Amino acid sequence: MSAKKFAILVIPEGSHRVRRFSVQRSLLNWVACGMVLVLLGLSALVFDYVRTNLDQSEFARLQVENREQRDEMRRLVVRLEDLRKEMVVLAQNDAKVRVMAKLSRPKGDSLSGVGGPGSDDLPQEYSDIQRRIDDLRHQIDLQRESQEEIQGFLNDQRSLLAAKPSGYPVKGWTTSSFGMRRDPFNGRRKMHEGYDIAARTGTPVTATADGIVSQSKAVPGYGKMVVIDHGYGYRTYYGHNSKNYVKVGQRVKRGERIAAVGNTGRSTGSHVHYEVRMNGVPVNPKKFF
Ligand SMILES: [Zn+2]
Known part of the structure; x- marks a missing residue:
């Protein structure tokens, strides 16, 4: 293939004259290079187009996921808030029982300790939810201590009641x-x-x-x-x-x-x-x- 020139013959059907073109080899090389470049360019375009499409569907998917997570978080916060309210009621009952039993106020002040700022709005961070859970955990611990104290007190009261003389030793x-x-x-x-x-x-x-x-x-x-x-x-x-x-x-x-x-x-x-x-x-x- 060392020829410098090529001949391209165009042979029409029928009895028309055969045309003959003479082409330089270098020109053919240029044409080939050009075609490769065009192909490369086209594939780059197609690749970019496909990638953009993929990115968009991924984005849409993430958006949905994000919304779902926010909803989930909101539900979590609502449930946390319910728990907190129940804890408040428990703490109030506890305080009443303590008053009845003439016990001192529980340490840690469980009534005012429950809660925290802005309990109804959506927290921005998981750490915020974590903090609320920790608060609840702490309240539950305080409640447990208080309950144990009350229980001990009632046991003492019962033994005291059983130990305290009552009534007459004989009918007479x-x-x-x-x-x-x-x-x-x-x-x-x-x-x-x-x-x-x-x-x-x-x-x-x-x-x-x-x-x-x-x-x-x-x-x-x-x-x-x-x-x-x-x-x-x-x-x-x-x-x-x-x-x-x-x-x-x-x-x-x-x-x-x-x-x-x-x-x-x-x-x-x-x-x-x-x-x-x-x-x-x-x-x-x-x-x-
Ligand atoms: Zn006597």
């Missing part, structure tokens, strides 16, 4: 109440540190509160006596029994039979000498009837 009639009185044996004025309730010998004597028997024996003056330790500083004494039914260390419930009425010790008739002591100091049992 009062023969001597708490306070200064004339001694039935020698007539001298003397402090009577209990409450005397007369009843027939053998009548059951019952514990006036839950507790543990700390004494069950004959004591000079008191005769056969039972002492019950109730905790919280309370102790009750039941004297002059004809019989004690309980042993030291025994756990007793309120209303449980512990002895039988009698006339043992320094007594002028069948009765129970009932004492309530608070931290060792005799108090008027009348306050507990």
